[in-house]
Amino acid sequence: MSMNETTLRGWYLISFTDAPPPKNRVLWGIIETDSRGLKPGSWVCSSLVIDQTDDKIFITKNTCYTTQGLGDEISLPVKALIELRQGVSPEEWQVYEDFRRQGYKIEIESGQ
Numbered sequence: 001m002s003m004n005e006t007t008l009r010g011w012y013l014i015s016f017t018d019a020p021p022p023k024n025r026v027l028w029g030i031i032e033t034d035s036r037g038l039k040p041g042s043w044v045c046s047s048l049v050i051d052q053t054d055d056k057i058f059i060t061k062n063t064c065y066t067t068q069g070l071g072d073e074i075s076l077p078v079k080a081l082i083e084l085r086q087g088v089s090p091e092e093w094q095v096y097e098d099f100r101r102q103g104y105k106i107e108i109e110s111g112q
Contacts, residue, residue: 004063006044007032011071012090013049013058016078025049027058027065028084045084083108 008029016024027046031038038044051059058065072090080093086108088096096106 003059005033005035005066006038006063007034007066007068008044009068011065011067011069013071013073014080014084014090015073015075016081017075019078023048023050026081026084027060027067028090029065029067029071032068043087043089045081 008027009032011027011029014026014028015021025048027044027049029044031040031042031044033040034044046058046063046065047060049058049060056067056071058067074090076084076090076093080090080097083093083096084090088108096108099106
């Protein structure tokens with residue numbers, strides 16, 4: 001079976017603060033190109049990253065992700081993964097979490 005290939009921009013490498021390394025990272029970004037036909041401009045949240053090259057190429061179980069431009073490496077709690085997989089960007093998640101801490105109720109609807 002050949003590996004899927006996806007190119008991302010506006011990407012984040014997310015480490016989960018409450019999950020044990022080394023398999024505690026996912027990639028989130030905006031699709032530029034995708035060998036499966038996913039629409040450019042859509043978001044994607046990868047499965048666990050199992051390997052990374054010095055060239056900012058990330059490998060998951062089924063996909064090779066090539067990243068364009070400067071990305072960001074951030075840490076979030078595992079509970080963020082649910083909303084990241086619904087299309088919430090890591091930046092949005094951090095804003096929503098600040099509101100939640102202030103007592104606001106935030107509900108997320110699936111974005112894709």
